[in-house]
Amino acid sequence: MLKGIVNKIIPFSSVDGPGNRTAIFFQGCNFDCLYCHNPETIKRCVNCGTCLFSCNFDAISMIGNTVVWNEDKCKHCDGCVRVCKNSCGPKQKRMSVGEILKEIIKVKPFISGITVSGGECTLQAEFLVDLFDKVKKLGLTVFVDTNGSTDFRKNKELTESMDKVMLDIKSFDSEEHKMLTGKDNNIVLENAKYLASIDKLYEVRTVVVPNVLDNYNNVNEISKLIASLNPEIRYKLIKYRPLGVRLDKINSTQPTDGMMEELKLAAEKNGCKNVLVI
Secondary structure: OOOEEEEEEEEEEOOOOOOOEEEEEEOOOOOOOOOOOOHHHOOOOOOOOOOOOOOOOOOEEEEOOEEEEOOOOOOOOOHHHHHOOOOOOOOOEEEOHHHHHHHHHHHHHHOOEEEEEOOOHHHHHHHHHHHHHHHHOOOOEEEEEEOOOOOHHHOHHHHHHOOEEEEEOOOOOHHHHHHHHOOOOHHHHHHHHHHHHOOOEEEEEEEEOOOOOOHHHHHHHHHHHHHHHOOOOEEEEEEOOOOOOOOOOOOOOOOOHHHHHHHHHHHHHOOOOOEEEO
16 A cells, blocks of 8 residues: 655644645655755654664654654654754654545544645655545645645646645755755746646745845746746745754844845735735
C-alpha cells in the first residue's frame, strides 16, 4: 500500500488558503532555504538512532533497524530534533490515504477543504493524486502549498486533481534563488505562468529578508509578473522572522513595518490588486 510521509496534521487552519482548512505537512524537501522556518521537515529520518537517548518521555524506540516515534507519549520538546545528525528527528509518520481521511472526517463539518504543504508535498505526487480523489468525494476543496519545483505542465494527474495552488516565488533572480535555496527558479516562474493560464494559481508568496535578498527588485519584478498574468491573484508579502531558523545559516533581521508598506505600495503600483502583508 502506498503511504505518504507526514510531518504533522493541523486540523484547523485559517492561514493555509480560504476558509477553515485542515493542513497536512509532508516530510521532505528538495530546497534548502537559508531562512527555512521548519528545517526539520527538509530531510527524512535515516534510522541512525542518535535520538534514542535524547527523549525523557520514552517516546522513541528502535524496532529492528527502524526508529519508532510514539506520538502519544511525545511532549514535543524537540530534544530529538536538536541532537539529530540529519537535522530532522524521528517525528514523521508513514500514513495511508485511509489514515489521513480518518483525521479529515473528524473535522469535516467545520472545514471547507484541505491544504497540503511541507516540506515539499509535490515530491509525493502519486500519493497526493489518490488522496485528492478521496477528499473531493467528501465535497471538500484541495489546495497545494508548493515551492514550485514540480513541473505541473508535465504532471497532468496532479494538476487536474487539485483545485488551486499557493506558490512560493522566493526570488525573481535565478542566481539569487540558487544562493537562497540551492536550485534555480526556471520551473518556478514557468509554473506561475502555466497555473495562471488554467486559473489554478490562488496566491504567490515572497518572504522579505533584509541583508540577504534584493527585496525591492524581487517584489517589483514578481508583482509585474503577477499583474501581467492576472492582477486579481493574491500576492502575499511575508516578513522574515527569526523563529525556528538555523541561525548558523542566515544573518538577518525582521523587516520594519515601513519597509513592508513600501513594498506593498510598489506591488500595487505595478498593478496587483490583492496584496497582503503578514
